Amino acid sequence: MLNSSSGITFASLVGQAVDLINVGVQVLAAAALVLFMWAGVRYITTATEKDQKQSREALLWGLVALFLLMSIWGILRILRSVFLF
Numbered sequence: 773m774l775n776s777s778s779g780i781t782f783a784s785l786v787g788q789a790v791d792l793i794n795v796g797v798q799v800l801a802a803a804a805l806v807l808f809m810w811a812g813v814r815y816i817t818t819a820t821e822k823d824q825k826q827s828r829e830a831l832l833w834g835l836v837a838l839f840l841l842m843s844i845w846g847i848l849r850i851l852r853s854v855f856l857f
Contacts, residue, residue: 790851
């Protein structure tokens, strides 16, 4: 049961879920940033066209991942402000 007498409310549950997801998003965003930077260095340092193509694809996927994760982070911020916690 979710009632205020037990100390557990819907807002507190949503707050805990948002906090947990927020930590996951931060970890994944850090990994995506490392992937993006690694692909950039690899693109600059490789000489063959095949390796440069693979690096470009990794750069693109790194950007896509960063965009999606920052979008999720924004949605979580909106949820946090709507439920005021």
